[in-house]
Amino acid sequence: MSREVDVREITRLDDDGAMSRRIFQLRGNLTGHDPVANDDVAGLSAVAQSVISSVTGDEDPGAAHASRWRVESTVSPTSSGAVAVHFEQTFADIPVFQAGLTVRFSCAGLPVEVTGTVVGWSDQGPASPGIDPVDAVLVALKHLAEPDHVADDGLDSFGQPRKGVDIDPGSVGITISSAGDDAQRTTWVGLSPWSTTALVSLAWFDLGAMLVLGWQVSLDLPDAQGSFRLVVDSVAGEVLYSRSRVCEVVANAMVSAPNPDTAALLRAMPEPLSRYPVKTPSGGIDGFPRDDWITKDSTQGNCVSVTLDTGGEAVGSVVDGVIQFRPTSDEDIRRVAAQYFCSYAHDLFWLLGFKEGDGNFQLDDYDENGAEDQDRVNALVYPGKVKGTASMGPSVDGASPTLRMGLYVPTGRHTALDESVVIHEYTHGVVNRLVGGKTSTTALDAAQSAGMNEGWADYFACVVTGLNVVGSWVVNSSAGMRSNPYDQNYPSFYSDLAPSKPSAEEHDYGEIWCAALMEVDRRLGTEITAQLVLDALKLTPSNPTFLQARDAVLSALDDMATASGWTSGDAQLRMHEAWSAFARFGMGVLASSPASTTFVGVQPDFSVPSFSPSAYADSELEPYEPGGRQVGPTPGVSTWGPDRLDLFCSTSTGMLHTWHASDMPLGSVWESIDGATPTVGRRSGVAACSWEPGRIDAFIIGDDGTLHTLAHDVATGWGMWANLGGALDPGCSPAVASWAPGRLDVFAKGPAGELMHLWRDSATGWGRWESLDPFVGSRKLSSGLSATAPAPGRLVIAGLSVQGYPQVCDYDVWLGTWTRWNLAHTASPAAGDRPAPAITASIPHFLQSPSPTSRRPVDVDLYAIAPVDGTLQITHSHWSRSWDTTSRQHPAGNHRGLGVAAWSEKRLDLVVADELPSGDLTRIGRLVHQWTNSAAAPPQSETLDL
Ligand SMILES: [Zn+2]
Structure with missing residues (x-):
């Protein structure tokens, strides 16, 4: 008695949980490997092998039932450069039928997924065959000539009698033309007088938990009667598995595309490569198109089977040796159109990279390992309406998805005739297979x-x-x-x-x-x-x-x-x-989103990044200068609470970031954020601001005079640079302050010395640049700026006047009033450029009371380079003009900028960027960090090496 097993049965067994065959998928958690280049075949195989060993490591390699994994096909690069290594499962060096695993690598060359089918078993039959390949082919031919359908009633899945093939096995001469001596005993067998061949090799076939050795026979019949694959029990001589591979058929079909508003044309099945919106290589694509849009003469193809919901396909007729579909009934017109649309969709997605290994929909996956056969689209044409006009049910790899098409009642038009609807539904199937992997629904x-x-x-x-x-x-x-x-x-x-x-x-x-x-x-x-x-x-x-x-x-x-x-x-x-x-x-670039379960909380943004964050930008970065880096002007200093200080510095090799936390001194780690630095943003200093613990926003003005920003969140890391526009002086540093969560106020010097302002809040995002000169008076600026928010709704801004005097102004948001620029110091100015003063409030706003009515007085500390002796000076409490010229001594030199922050009333951190002469070609900078934990205590100081 023969036993015919198809994958559909196997799937059922699997669902019962009694089956040894299981779909395997493991994503992520494959770390511990160095990246491998996607053309390094040996390297990819080695890493993949080690991944396979670790994920299947629960097996005892010494056990009698231990299987092995053999690289079957090495790499299959996608258009994006990702690669995969396919393995077949073997036992005693003989492959296990239709079992294999695939290791996928990310574009970065790291293994990210293992997926496929694994067979386990508890017992196995003899490891050597009882019959030879010639006997196996004879058994196969007899089965095909007279299929033994004891297991079913001799009807196919549409209730039609199965058709046998027209051959006489007794008259076929079966001779071995070549025989391999490998464990699989791969043998080519000639079939005369057909002049066709059969390929025969050993494979383990799983019958539940029992593994038996079978001869796998692939053969072609004469007169285009088809191509078949069978498995014959190598001991008992019974057929264990039999399935028609497609017979190749080319056809034409009268179809209106994209819909019946266009007259029906005789269209090719399959369509040639030139009919697809994809890049067409000059030599064509090997094996494309595959002649399997239909098999035989009906709307049954390798990628889709179209029938009425009650069963029954449309049948073509042979004209000049080519099958033609010229449907006349409504039902046939719908079936043929759907067959054409779905087959076209299959080939389009195949060309784009949705292939056998990705779980595409095919009856026969042509032995592409790592993929499940028997899952062509089951398309059903309903005479009436169906739920949702048309629908596509998700399915895991190896199970056919069902595409349902019906009537749209208000117009009486059928969705099977509208290509856009059919492709829409077909695409659902593709998306379901690709997003999150092919076994996830x-x-x-x-x-x-x-x-x-x-x-x-x-x-x-x-x-x-x-x-x-x-x-x-x-x-x-x-x-x-x-x-x-x-x-x-x-x-x-x-x-x-x-x-x-x-x-x-x-x-x-x-x-x-x-x-x-x-x-x-x-x-x-x-x-x-x-x-x-x-x-x-x-x-x-x-x-x-x-x-x-x-x-x-x-x-x-x-x-x-x-x-x-x-x-x-x-x-x-x-x-x-x-x-x-x-x-x-x-x-x-600044848009944000809540979890994907909701749209409530979506923050829109309409800006684009100021650069492309990619490897090809690297060549435009300036080379690293051994021995030191030129320090840019004003460093950005910010804090989000006690024991936390963040320092940003633009240098000749890009932007650097370091931070102080309770367990880490400032400058012990310098994080380069070059890769995200705008190529046009090397001139100005950096402004940085926190508006809540864990969040920092940094700003820089590029050579083109526009403002660039980059956000860092401890939960999600660095974002991407965004360009906020503006027409600003690229040589002067911007300033930023925040007086509420999500609120940022940025200030910068305009090209004519005007005070420019841009702000955002959580509800509206970024607004537009405005000049504040109408509010703060006509006194112009000669430097970059510094800003602080001493309390909610309160802003203080500092800069240098044209004459070089420090000047300040402030804004009360609750009253909506600005003060005009006030001079903060009237010492005689020095010649040459000097950095902007630095200003900070003694407590970040978010550590204060949020109520504006109960806000407590907060000191404002203003630092500047003294005009004459180059020392740093301080004033408290709103530019009281009581400059302290003794407590903040700093050596005279070429001071390029100051940054300051305070994380409590008693703690002040000041960072000075100095430019030092060093040789002829480069000048090296240094950062000096001063801090104090008490107004009464002398400041401490350290030099930060970059
Ligand atoms: Zn839809």
């Missing part, structure tokens, strides 16, 4: 993620149809099924989703995401964008927020720039365009 459940699922589906529908609407034919409306077409005028923003509209659902949320992707597409072209969006799906974590998904697209673009060898200029331009597209919809 819950990676798109969160509100933001579910919304984007719709957006991705709409985007690819638009890519395929070339339209900027979805379902316009089905619903007979120019805007299609959505609120507006996805054109330049699409009216909504990311921030419109919070608070959520009472009636909003996934498709509303998805519109914003699709609108942004379409904007990227308009700016970068479909060829680049479709590839980016697909690449990004592979890089997107489970249940992403809009901003995480945005970052995946940008990351994919960064990878593409490197992989494609774009010039730095082209790369930066495209990165700018992509950012501009997202910023257009409120997903700018």
